[in-house]
Amino acid sequence: MGRRWMKERKRDTYYLRAKREDYRSRAAYKLLQLQDKFHFMFEGMRCVDLGAAPGGWLQVELEIAGQKGRVIGVDVTTIRDLDGAILVKGDVTDSRTIDAIRQELNGNADVVLSDMAPNISGNYDLDHERSADLVLTAFSVAGQLLEQGGHFVAKLFEGRRSREIREAVSGSFRNVSVSKPAASRKQSSETYIIGMDFRG
């Protein structure tokens, strides 16, 4: 880790807040801010979180879903055990991973979320292309798992294909928005696309 990066991290209020409030990542605040604005999560929900490691979003989902909910976290890397969460290890582009999620769900999902990100190359166009592919994968998974009326949220590094993605999501959800929560770093091209009310 570079010195400058370490210094910046120490000054980052969301990083410090996550440490203080026991969230596994500062990303938790992005989900909380999106939820404040769009209200796509609710008590008792069945929620699938794609790209969930290390688990900050999962902690927020568990708080909202409560005892009656079902929260499934999926990642290609290992997610440390988290009380109440069902963890699936696998690549979301692999159909065996989707089969494993389906087994754990035992029905449809109310909410499918994706904070998946490619390994950053530093090449803006390439990172966008990879991110766009991940959003389309998450969108396809949402199409397979969501209950009619369900909701979808996915992270996208903005670029050439952003419009194509918005149009695709608009075809399946009644309300579509794009939002950049305050906790998302200004210098990052990341935004979130929110599809509400799945047409089924």
Ligand SMILES: C[S@@+](CC[C@H](N)C(=O)[O-])C[C@H]1O[C@@H](n2cnc3c(N)ncnc32)[C@H](O)[C@@H]1O
């Ligand atoms: C920004 S992190 C997610 C942070 C998480 N939301 C949190 O709050 O802790 C992105 C994650 O996406 C995962 N990921 C990227 N591509 C994936 C894929 N094809 N299948 C499963 N997970 C993937 C990465 O392993 C990484 O852990």
